[in-house]
Amino acid sequence: MTQHLNLPPTLVDSWQWQENAACREHDTEFFFFEDREQGEERSPNRNALAKAICSSCPVARACLEHALAVPESYGVWGGTTPKERARMLWTLAG
Numbered sequence: 001m002t003q004h005l006n007l008p009p010t011l012v013d014s015w016q017w018q019e020n021a022a023c024r025e026h027d028t029e030f031f032f033f034e035d036r037e038q039g040e041e042r043s044p045n046r047n048a049l050a051k052a053i054c055s056s057c058p059v060a061r062a063c064l065e066h067a068l069a070v071p072e073s074y075g076v077w078g079g080t081t082p083k084e085r086a087r088m089l090w091t092l093a094g
């Protein structure tokens with residue numbers, strides 16, 4: 001018997017959750033900032049807007065799991081900022 005069960009999921013399967021993402025209907029600038037705006041302190045309103053969209057997103061859990069697994073260093077994913085995800089990863093690393 002072949003070892004195909006140990007292979008990673010296909011690329012399509014890995015990204016399928018994005019088909020149902022609430023952010024697909026919104027401008028990416030809510031979620032990703034210009035280089036000069038990377039400091040979260042400078043963009044509290046946009047973080048709040050992005051988080052509000054994420055709060056009603058049906059795939060927020062998959063999004064956050066992806067962002068932690070990669071890990072994504074920029075933007076709001078799964079209702080979290082890069083700084084919040086860094087704290088989560090630090091805590092998980094124990």
Ligand code: SF4
Nearest residue numbers: 021023054057063078
């Ligand atoms: S949780 Fe937020 S960033 Fe992730 S897919 Fe949903 S709306 Fe987009």
